Amino acid sequence: MLLFFTAHGQQQLRGLVIDSNTARAVSGVSIVAGNRVTATDINGYFEIEVQQLPALIKISALDYESQEYRFADVFPKQIKVHSKPKQAETIRNATALLQKVIANKRNNDPLKKLQTFEIEAYNKVVVTANAADVDAKLDTVYKRKWLGKKRMEIDSSSVKFKALVQKQHLFDAEKVSKFQLSKGNFKETITAARMSGLQTPIYELVAFRLQSFSVYENYFEVLQTRYASPLNASEQDLFQLTILDTIQLSKRNLAVLHFENKKSRKKGLSGILYCDLENFAIAAAVFRVQGVLDVTARYEFSYDAESSLYIISKKEFKVVKGKNNKDISILGETFQFDPEDSPIYRTRKQQLTDITYLLSQTHYENPKLNTEVTIKKAAIALQINDAAVRRPVSYWNEYMQRYPDEKSPETYRKLDSLVRAEGIESKLRIGRKILNGYVPFSFFDMDLRQLLSYNNFEGFRLGVGGITNERLSQYIKFDGYYAFGTKDRKAKYSLGTAVRIGKFSSSWIGAGYSDDIREIASTSYTIDKRVFKLYDPRPINISTFYNYRSVRAYAETKIIPKTESIWQFQHMEVTPLFNYLFNYNGQVFDNFTLSTFQASVQWNPFSDFMQTPTGRVEIYKRYPRFTFQLTKSVKDIFGSNFDFQKLDVRVDYQKKFIGGERFSILLEAGMASGAVPLTHLYNTAPNNLTKDRLLQRITIAGKNSFETMFFNEFFSSSFAALHVKHGFKPLQISGKIRPLIVLVTRGAVGTMRNRERHVGIPFKTLDKGFLESGLELNKIYSGFGLTAFYRYGPNQLPRLEDNIAIKLSFMLNLGF
The missing domain is CATH 2.60.40 (Immunoglobulin-like)
Structure with a gap:
């Protein structure tokens, strides 16, 4: 060496x-x-x-x-220093040591052994480079102009970059936190936070967890990706173990245990555990993930003799550019990578990204073990206090003296000045709004989703709408839209207002009036946020809608832990816009009035939430996720014609694998009873045209729709549907052709009570079930793909061609 x-x-x-x-x-x-x-x-x-x-x-x-x-x-x-390869100790000894560490996890993990725990933390994140690593020199480059002529230019970027990183970082952010454990709840409260260049930090970045808090977790988390850990008893066989050495640390004897994932050395977890040979605790640890990015997570502990525990004293997280056989392109910028076997002395020209890295260091102090700890609002995993973003410079100077960084003051001075001059903070605000489907104009955000859409009934739907933003008021908001269909020649509109009654719980009460149309028998959860899409493929082919004129009053709140809920009363007049009559108790209705009470709840029990000065945010989306909706229509309230009830349930589960594969299950079910018109029953999201030839039925595939089921083919008063998908990692065919292969299987079953009530529209039921399977080849080229599905089982059609559906797919990647 x-x-x-x-x-x-x-x-x-x-x-x-x-x-x-x-x-x-x-x-x-x-x-x-x-x-x-x-x-x-x-x-x-x-x-x-x-x-x-x-x-x-x-x-x-x-x-x-x-x-x-x-x-x-x-x-x-x-x-x-010249060294000879040494004979590593036997795997048996290393395995026996690790088994003892695992057996003593509960006694050595402070979060499991202690009843209460509290510790203060100071975290600093920088994006920077070591000036000594920059190969600073003036280069001559040639740029081709029109007519094949070349122009010589001087490239001084490396010289300027070296001068820059000698004085400052590229980015700097700090936060002061308090971590508390009590009654099984673990919470981080941020009491101070700042980011270079920004008056108000980006809360999502402040909350972003780079690495697991504890080394004893069964699945170690790096950049929100979970990796199998050697300290997981059920995953021991995944790792190759070697005892490198024995050392002394804090006057205690330790074994240096090296581990490496056998099956996935490039993408799995590897590292070093420093194991105490007396109590078999982890005295220090280094975890690594190698790939396009090389990530190192390091832990240091202080031994507390009174409790016989190693208490966290420092964490470090470093990301540098890794090695890859091919260059990659991110947001139009191409980054060159050295292959796995590249020598240390490169022959290619050095890029600035080669030596730029992200470094996060967290220093812990003042631990309190088994003392009285009270956690307020324990259901919130992370809370940013209102005063956290208003700390004076003198407050931060105290931490600068304890943890000196000579580049930090210049970083804040330069970036603060740059951000003000360029209006970057305003641009970030606009960018965030656009990603959510809005364009801000002063105190009003225009809704991009209302501008243009298409379906078979309205034709092109042109409109304008939006909602007032925080610049008008943080306590009251107004929303609305106006739309016009070029085919049905009808106007649609909505107006509403809401008042905030609870800041911590994000509670609002509101009211609104709407005159619009909706697809018949479609399941719509009120709690669902309307996602911004440049296009929505499935409604393009829908022809059967009903018109509704409704007045509603509602309360929206997050007061129940790990939930969002909307509780509303709605009175609506419904007119089917297709050939349909509802025959109930000898009376035939071609339109009707409904007064309904509804509770719609989204419950994410395994997710973590952050409370900020502006509201609550889900920061770690975990599965499964549950959605419930109960609807009750009451007869004779404000002239309501029918009495019925509906219960809708949705369970969503997703899992990402280390190699880039994805697995998902979506379970949907609904049950309706009473006098329910067809407009409010279930159609299980069909997406196939009633055309005679296969090529005539080629349209755009939906996300969770039945691609071989024809529109209005099946209706149910009770149903259950299951969607199972497994996506493989991209298949490398050429530089630009890397299709995503997804295997899909879907099934549904349902019943229809009182079928004779629904007159004018022929349909079948799902009593015998419905099955389809298919293959998606997504993103074959520039986001475009191709899918193929086959229908089989009890509801298979006699003609083979009618059981096949071929669809186009499109996946837009904005690079985020």
């Missing part, structure tokens, strides 16, 4: 570890200095802090002998 060291402020040592025979970087090397531990990144670099000089550094690496180096006040530029 060859090590090249530099010192920063006589406290920070920076080194490079390479193999002396091959001159290639050695990654994943354990570095110990005093009570500090770290590991080399994918390029062989490491940084470690020493308390004083001279310093003793110990290195342990897979397939190399352990070595020690002592440095005095003067550091040599280069040190050459």
Whole structure:
């Protein structure tokens, strides 16, 4: 091994570890200095802090002998060390050690052993680069002009970049938190937060969890992706284990245990566990994920003799550009990557992204164990106090003195000035609105979803609408829209208003009037947020709608933990816009009046939520997720004609795999009883045209619709439907052709009570069930794809061609 060291402020040592025979970087090397531990990144670099000089550094690496180096006040530029591959200890010994660590997890994990726990934390995140790594020189580049002529230009970007990172970071953010554990609840409360360039931090970035809080979790989380951990008893067989060395840390004897995922070395979890040989606790840890990005998550602990626990003292999270066999393009910018076997000395020109990295460091202090802790609003995993974003500069200066960073003041000064000059904060606000389907104009946000759409009944639907925003008021809002169909020549409109009655619970009460149309027998959950889509393929082919004129009063709240709910009363006049009569108790209705009470609830029990000064946000979306809706129509209230009840349930489950695969299950069910018109029953989302030839039926595929089921073919008063999908990682055919292969199976079953009541429209029932399976080839080229589905089972049609549906698909990727 060859090590090249530099010192920063006589406290920070920076080194490079390479193999002396091959001159290639050695990654994943354990570095110990005093009570500090770290590991080399994918390029062989490491940084470690020493308390004083001279310093003793110990290195342990897979397939190399352990070595020690002592440095005095003067550091040599280069040190050459030749080592021989060593015989690793038997897997049996390493496995036995890990099993003891797992067996003692509950006794060593503070979050499991302690009744209460509280600790303060200061976190700093920077995007930066080491100026010494920048190859700063003026380059000559040639740019081709019209008629084939070339123009010579001077490229000084590396020189400017070096001058920049010598004085400042590219980005800087800080927060001060308090972590509390009590009665099984674990919560982070942010008491101060700031971001360079922004008066108000982006709350989603403040809340973004880069790594797991505890090393003992069964699934270790990196950038919101879960990886199988070696400390999961059911996943031990996934890992290759090796004992690298034994060391002393805080006067306790530790074993240095290296682990690596056997099946997926490039995409699985690897790292080093420093295991206490007396109580088999984790005394320090380094976790790594290698791929297009190389991620290192490091943990340091302080041993508390009174409780016999290792208490977290520091966390570090570093992301550098990894290695990949192909260059990738992100938002139009192409990034070059070195392949897996690239030597440390590159032949290609250095890019600035090669040496730019993200670094997050969290320092913990003042731990309180088994003392009285009261957690307010325990259902909220993370809370940002109102005063957190209004801390004065003097407050932050205290932390700057405790954790010095000479680049930080200049970073804030320059970025604050740049953001003000460029109006970036306003642009971020506009961008956030556009992603949610709105364009802000002063105090009014125009709704992009109302501008243009198409269906078989209205033709092109042209409209305008929107909602007032926080610039008008944070306590009252007005919304509305006006639309016109070019085919039916009818106007539709809606007006509404709401008043906020609870800030913490995001509670509003409101009222509104609407005159519009809706697809018959469609299941619509009031709690669902209307998602912004550039296009919605399924309604294009729908022809059967009903008109409704409704007045509603509602209350919207998040007061119940991990839920959103809407409670409303609605009075509506319904007119079917197709050939239909409802025959009930000897009376025939071609239009009718309904007065309904409704409760619509979205429950996400496994998700985490953040409370901010502006409202509550779901920050970690986890599955399964449950939606419930109960509807009760009462006869004779304001002239209501019918008495009926409906219960609708939806369960959504999704799982992402390490290799890029995705699996999802969607279960939908509904049950209606009483005098229910066909307009308010169930059609299970068909998406196939009633055309004779297969090619005539080619349209655009929906997301969770039955592609071989014809429109208005089946209706039910009670039903259950299951959608199962498994998406494989992209198939590499060529540089631009990388289709996403998805296998899909769908099934539905249902019944129809009092079928004789529904006159004028022929239909079948789902008593015998409905089955279809298919293959989606999404994003074959520029977002366009092709899908094919086949209908089988009891409701299979006699002619083979009629059971086949071929559809186009389109997936828009904005790069977010």
